[in-house]
Amino acid sequence: MILDDLVAATTARVNAAQQQQSLAKLKVQVATMPTPVSFLTVLRQPGLQVIGEVKQASPSKGQIVTTFEPEKIAQAYQQAGVAAISVLTEPSYFHGSLAILKQVAATVETPVLCKDFIIESYQIYQAKLAGASAILLIVAILTPKQLRAYLALAHQLGLTALVEAHSASEIKQALAVGAQVIGVNNRNLKDFTVDLNNSIQLRSAVPADVVFVAESGIKTAADVARLTAAKVDAVLIGETLMRAPDKAAQLRALNLGRDQIATN
Numbered sequence: 667m668i669l670d671d672l673v674a675a676t677t678a679r680v681n682a683a684q685q686q687q688s689l690a691k692l693k694v695q696v697a698t699m700p701t702p703v704s705f706l707t708v709l710r711q712p713g714l715q716v717i718g719e720v721k722q723a724s725p726s727k728g729q730i731v732t733t734f735e736p737e738k739i740a741q742a743y744q745q746a747g748v749a750a751i752s753v754l755t756e757p758s759y760f761h762g763s764l765a766i767l768k769q770v771a772a773t774v775e776t777p778v779l780c781k782d783f784i785i786e787s788y789q790i791y792q793a794k795l796a797g798a799s800a801i802l803l804i805v806a807i808l809t810p811k812q813l814r815a816y817l818a819l820a821h822q823l824g825l826t827a828l829v830e831a832h833s834a835s836e837i838k839q840a841l842a843v844g845a846q847v848i849g850v851n852n853r854n855l856k857d858f859t860v861d862l863n864n865s866i867q868l869r870s871a872v873p874a875d876v877v878f879v880a881e882s883g884i885k886t887a888a889d890v891a892r893l894t895a896a897k898v899d900a901v902l903i904g905e906t907l908m909r910a911p912d913k914a915a916q917l918r919a920l921n922l923g924r925d926q927i928a929t930n
């Protein structure tokens with residue numbers, strides 16, 4: 667199963683990184699970092715908020731773009747009015763890196779989400795050091811104890827955690843540990859099937875004071891209209907925006923342009 671492979675690759679990567687730099691040293695560096703712009707606050711703005719994703723490849727699609735210029739993409743997203751930017755940092759399957767996130771975070775004022783398979787607190791310090799405002803915590807790969815501890819660490823470091831769930835029981839686990847932002851993935855990370863109905867059906871399982879993000883497989887204005895009708899707070903869009911040469915035009919085509927967002 668792909669999720670197991672991703673976790674195994676992540677374990678090896680984190681172990682190697684820790685050989686290079688100890689957690690103790692990382693903590694010293696992180697202590698000098700400023701508090702980032704709040705990811706939570708931007709997602710709580712009125713209207714349907716957009717998180718644009720910087721992702722050059724994925725296990726389900728392979729290489730998505732031929733030329734990959736993360737800073738240009740991030741600037742285009744910011745100019746097009748996205749609330750936040752998600753950056754894939756997983757190297758083996760998504761061809762991402764913390765260096766890409768660092769470049770993006772240094773280029774835009776928009777808060778940046780570190781999109782990775784976090785299984786160790788070390789990675790949360792790495793994300794903060796690279797300039798992230800938020801981290802992804804995937805319920806399916808963490809024990810309840812880890813989820814609680816990593817959420818607390820994120821908050822301690824001034825980061826927001828986007829807690830990703832795929833089912834009603836995973837949403838329950840996210841709420842039980844006090845998640846403030848829950849993302850429901852329309853893509854099943856176990857078999858890659860995509861179903862927009864997943865976030866629509868699970869919308870009512872998340873109370874109004876918790877931010878609800880619909881993730882993955884959003885391609886058309888009709889998709890956006892369905893999610894708007896379901897009253898999701900935000901959408902996370904990767905592939906559709908990555909494939910579009912003109913990011914602002916693509917967002918307008920989805921009714922998510924700068925001037926369209928507040929009316930959704």
Ligand SMILES: O=P(O)(O)OC[C@@H](O)[C@@H](O)c1c[nH]c2ccccc12
Pocket residue numbers: 719721781782830851881882883884902903904905906
């Ligand atoms: O490219 P899409 O279908 O618009 O999906 C974006 C985002 O939701 C997806 O990249 C994603 C959602 N959850 C993840 C967890 C890990 C890696 C990637 C993801």
